[in-house]
Amino acid sequence: MSDAQLILARTLYGEARGEGRGGMEAVAAVIINRAAIGGWWGDSIISVAQKPWQFSTWNDNDPNRVLINDLKPGEGDLFFDLAYEIAGDAISGTDDPTGGATHYHALSVNPAWDDEMVNTANIGQHKFYKVA
Numbered sequence: 001m002s003d004a005q006l007i008l009a010r011t012l013y014g015e016a017r018g019e020g021r022g023g024m025e026a027v028a029a030v031i032i033n034r035a036a037i038g039g040w041w042g043d044s045i046i047s048v049a050q051k052p053w054q055f056s057t058w059n060d061n062d063p064n065r066v067l068i069n070d071l072k073p074g075e076g077d078l079f080f081d082l083a084y085e086i087a088g089d090a091i092s093g094t095d096d097p098t099g100g101a102t103h104y105h106a107l108s109v110n111p112a113w114d115d116e117m118v119n120t121a122n123i124g125q126h127k128f129y130k131v132a
Contacts, residue, residue, distance in 0.1 A: 001073070006087075009071070009073070009086070009087040010049075010069075011068075013057075013067075014058070014065070017080075018125075024083055026098050026101070026121065026128060028087060030104055031048050033096065033101060035047075045091065097121060101121065103128070103130070104127060107125050114129060117129035118130055118131070
C-alpha cells in the first residue's frame, strides 16, 4: 500500500464520496494535475492533497478529518474501497475527466476566483476550472 495512494484515497473520500465514482475521479484529476504542475501547490500527490486550506477534508476544523484519519482499504467501508481503487487508477495515469482542471468548487458556492478561470467540466455537484 503506497502512502500516495492512501492519502489520495482519503482525500477523495472526504471531498467527494457523495459524488460517486465520477466525482471522485474528477477530484483525483485535480490533485494529479496540480502535482504535475508543481510549484506553489506542491510537487507530489501527498504535498498537494495536504496543503493547508486547499482540500477542506484535511483542515483540523473539518468534520471529515476525523473520518479519514484511520481509513484503510478492505476494512468494510465500500466508499473508501472505491476511493482507494480510483486513487490507484489516477496514479497509474487514467484519462482526466476534467479537461486539465486545477480548481473546483461545489455548485452551491460562487468563489471570486472562478471568473478568472475557464470552466472545463461540470461533474455532479462540482464545477471544474483551469487557468485561462
